[in-house]
Amino acid sequence: MSVPLAAPPAVSADPGPLAQLRILASRVGAMCLIELQKLRRDQTELLTRAIQPALWLLIFGETFTRLRAIPTGSIPYLDYLAPGILAQSALFIAIFYGIQIIWERDAGVLAKLLVTPTPRAALVAGKAFAAGVRALVQALMVLILSAILGVGLTANPLRLLAMAVVVVLGSAFFCCLSIVIAGVVLSRERLMGIGQAITMPLFFGSNALYPVNLMPGWLKVLSHANPLSYQVDALRGLLIGTPANLGLDFGVLVGASAIAIGVASALLGRLAR
């Protein structure tokens, strides 16, 4: 036991803005790495989570595409639905991510992380990234299944890359929304309840299953305030080439994610009390 530890840190001045930015970037990297290490040991769950979106496509999609009840113009309903299911599967993962934060709070993991020189935003960004990676794994499986079912998907690598970015951004937003709810209600049970209560209107109050112009006026307004609508619009435009407002979609998703990360970071300290 003769090996000495490194010299203890000196009492230092506060770092400048540039150094702070560098610290933020390195901390986000460290938190993302740790989430990847955890996911690596969680492969069964990654796979079983893909069952639900697969069933939506297979059962709901195959039936409704034959019904022709929903007017989707020249494209088959299954094609129209596939990007919606992609967004839905990401939403369903991310919206319960706050449970993990509450678990980490109960286990003391969160308190310990908060006592390290790590900006709160880096801890939140790590979670948002992890939700995005999980969603990407599902997205891949939904895409493979869609291709098997004959959905006319793009093969353009740039479009697929943009799709991946959209999936990560959407997941990041809903993950942070979940952390915000966790920071307000501070209990797993209430978070579960609220999560379930808002998933349904978020999903059905978007353009994931049907065009927005079928909706009554008040719901149309709500669906325009729903980030999921912008995510679906972008995914549909990128994957099956429907007309999409990609600039607006990206703008809304980036803005919403940034705000959500900010609010979630501000509430993180509340969880440690």
Add this chain to the structure above:
Amino acid sequence: MSDTGSPPPAVRCTGLEHSFGTTKAVDGVDLEIAPGEVFGLLGPNGAGKTTTIRMITTLLPIPAGEVSVFGLDVARRKMAVRRLIGYVPQQLSADGALTGRENVSLFARLFDVPRAERAEQVRRAIGLVGLLDDADRPAGGYSGGMIRRLELAQALVSSPRLLILDEPTIGLDPVARSAVWERISEIRAETGMTVLVTTHYMDEAEQYCDRVALMHAGRIRALGTPAELEAGLGPDSTLDDVFRSVTGDALAGEAGGMRDVRATRRTARRLG
């Protein structure tokens, strides 16, 4: 800090207070911990030990009074204070989904241990607590004592100047308890770091702490070396007797709120 002549104390609390709703958890604590000492904060569940620790570690706001760590005002210099602290909370906080080494590496990264030294520092910290053989197994399979030692390694990898341990031996069997304490003593002897530890095991405090403070109902009721406190009460007194005389008979009755007891039981359950 104005007194640049003598080195500042590792921790200084003056008039420290904190309330949860109408309950005053900490009610005017004055405390000074010298660099290099092992300081024990003792008291029954609900005495205010953990709340005091959480204010020193920047986890709780400081509504009244002042805390400084090595001369840095904790309320205003949070990030700088966090760089100096290694903290092991009461709950078992290592991540069971990660290996021992991954758990320690994370903290090396979060404390900016330079990339070139990182692997070596992680190995050293794990070696210090005697876990090298198990470093690449998921921590989920560790015993309670091993997890405590792993957490010690997580806190040590940044070479903190102040190591803060909240009930480090709660729920451990006697062998694991003394193993944890022996590691703490060895590391202190080697690095000269300051150690602040809370416990309600009087025998541990007597054996391993340089000085202790007895806390009850949010206040410090006695402060000194274990020998001083025992001598103050009369011949043949133990720290247990001092504790009883300070807390009255509160120990048996009101000690510990629901939240404390629940947290303690949860830790004990995870220790299996």
